[in-house]
Amino acid sequence: xxxxxxxxxxxxxxxxxxxxxxxxxxxxxxxxxxxxxxxxxxxxxxxxxxxxxxxxxxxxxxxxxxxxxxxxxxxxxxxxxxxxxxxxxxxxxxxxxxxxxxxxxxxxxxxxxxxxxxxxxxxxxxxxxxxxxxxxxxxxxxxxxxxxxxxxxxxxxxxxxxxxxxxxxxxxxxxxxxxxxxxxxxxxxxxxxxxxxxxxxxxxxxxxxxxxxxxxxxxxxxxxxxxxxxxxxxxxxxxxxxxxxxxxxxxxxxxxxxxxxxxxxxxxxxxxxxxxxxxxxxxxxxxxxxxxxxxxxxx
Amino acid sequence: xxxxxxxxxxxxxxxxxxxxxxxxxxxxxxxxxxxxxxxxxxxxxxxxxxxxxxxxxxxxxxxxxxxxxxxxxxxxxxxxxxxxxxxxxxxxxxxxxxxxxxxxxxxxxxxxxxxxxxxxxxxxxxxxxxxxxxxxx
Numbered sequence: 001x002x003x004x005x006x007x008x009x010x011x012x013x014x015x016x017x018x019x020x021x022x023x024x025x026x027x028x029x030x031x032x033x034x035x036x037x038x039x040x041x042x043x044x045x046x047x048x049x050x051x052x053x054x055x056x057x058x059x060x061x062x063x064x065x066x067x068x069x070x071x072x073x074x075x076x077x078x079x080x081x082x083x084x085x086x087x088x089x090x091x092x093x094x095x096x097x098x099x100x101x102x103x104x105x106x107x108x109x110x111x112x113x114x115x116x117x118x119x120x121x122x123x124x125x126x127x128x129x130x131x132x133x134x135x136x137x138x139x140x141x142x143x144x145x146x147x148x149x150x151x152x153x154x155x156x157x158x159x160x161x162x163x164x165x166x167x168x169x170x171x172x173x174x175x176x177x178x179x180x181x182x183x184x185x186x187x188x189x190x191x192x193x194x195x196x197x198x199x200x201x202x203x204x205x206x207x208x209x210x211x212x213x214x215x216x217x218x219x220x221x222x223x224x225x226x227x228x229x230x231x232x233x234x235x236x237x238x239x240x241x242x243x244x245x246x247x248x249x250x251x252x253x254x255x256x257x258x259x260x261x262x263x264x265x266x267x268x269x270x271x272x273x274x275x276x277x278x279x280x281x282x283x284x285x286x287x288x289x290x291x292x293x294x295x296x297x298x299x
Numbered sequence: 300x301x302x303x304x305x306x307x308x309x310x311x312x313x314x315x316x317x318x319x320x321x322x323x324x325x326x327x328x329x330x331x332x333x334x335x336x337x338x339x340x341x342x343x344x345x346x347x348x349x350x351x352x353x354x355x356x357x358x359x360x361x362x363x364x365x366x367x368x369x370x371x372x373x374x375x376x377x378x379x380x381x382x383x384x385x386x387x388x389x390x391x392x393x394x395x396x397x398x399x400x401x402x403x404x405x406x407x408x409x410x411x412x413x414x415x416x417x418x419x420x421x422x423x424x425x426x427x428x429x430x431x432x433x434x435x436x
Binding site: 017020022023024025026027028029030042043044045046047049050051052054074089107108109110111113114117119120245247248250251 | 345349378384385
């Protein structure tokens with residue numbers, strides 16, 4: 001493993017994990033987001049007997065879109081990237097060491113033909129890609145400075161103050177938003193020149209990603225359609241009518257419930273399901289809004 | 300059926316192994332290994348040192364306590380190649396050689412075959428695999 005002069009730290013990265021893009025017996029490439037909706041890739045790059053090295057890099061929605069459209073490879077993204085750091089983290093995103101380097105080591109760069117591949121990337125990634133391919137995401141070139149994230153946190157620890165917290169407090173307070181409102185946020189201003197788009201809050205993105213993930217599955221679509229046509233059915237009705245294994249049905253129903261796409265109520269020992277019409281209407285409205293806003297932006 | 304890591308499975312909020320995993324005889328199967336007799340060969344990622352994790356949820360923890368296998372050699376090789384394109388060092392984490400062996404119904408439960416014929420297996424005992432799997436490439 002490459003040995004660097006390390007800069008020891010001990011703090012948790014202030015990022016929220018959106019999901020793994022590549023997973024094999026553990027995360028390999030993951031997507032994170034900060035409180036300001038800046039996105040970051042965290043790629044496993046190396047290990048020895050005691051530690052793992054990861055490369056944390058900032059990625060704009062424009063770059064992610066290019067990658068999902070296969071316009072650039074992952075190597076091209078990293079070669080052009082000037083916002084990255086090599087870090088050692090533990091299992092809970094606590095940074096043990098930070099390596100300030102001028103160039104990404106060659107051994108950590110993906111190969112030339114590292115273009116997007118449906119069969120290598122996860123279901124989460126394929127769902128996210130569908131959002132970008134269908135022009136449902138805001139495209140902006142804005143991205144955050146990785147070292148701002150890392151250094152600000154150091155400052156806040158050593159001084160017990162709160163540069164970072166002060167910045168966060170300027171955010172719009174979190175509140176319940178409808179999906180349609182979230183979609184409006186996602187679409188950004190209705191101008192052609194929207195390079196300084198304000199990105200949506202991470203909670204909006206998370207909710208929309210979660211909803212699209214829930215909807216983007218053939219079995220779940222069938223279950224939703226069936227319950228929509230037969231409100232008040234129970235689990236047995238669903239799996240016998242659709243001829244799906246009981247446990248598989250239960251898992252998919254649980255995902256739909258967690259996404260608030262289904263409502264349920266108990267009658268004795270039996271749980272009865274119906275579709276959440278309000279949420280489905282919100283989803284429909286959100287999609288309509290996104291499509292409409294895109295039309296305006298590209299006109 | 301009691302699994303090798305049953306105590307840890309019991310602590311997870313998600314059912315582990317997942318309900319749809321089934322007992323199956325599968326032969327041949329392929330798995331990436333390090334050198335013969337390497338202690339990491341049949342150790343799930345979750346139990347290796349260092350663990351390769353970043354804030355996993357219980358569902359992913361469960362997956363990471365399973366072992367990865369492939370139903371066919373071509374799939375195993377293709378996935379290794381695809382992963383190497385993104386992470387040139389990937390062999391250090393997942394293995395340097397391809398081995399061939401078999402899984403019996405009594406060994407544990409296996410999930411569905413996915414892309415590249417990959418599947419996850421939750422074993423009752425992993426020592427049996429050491430004798431059964433021989434490096435072929």
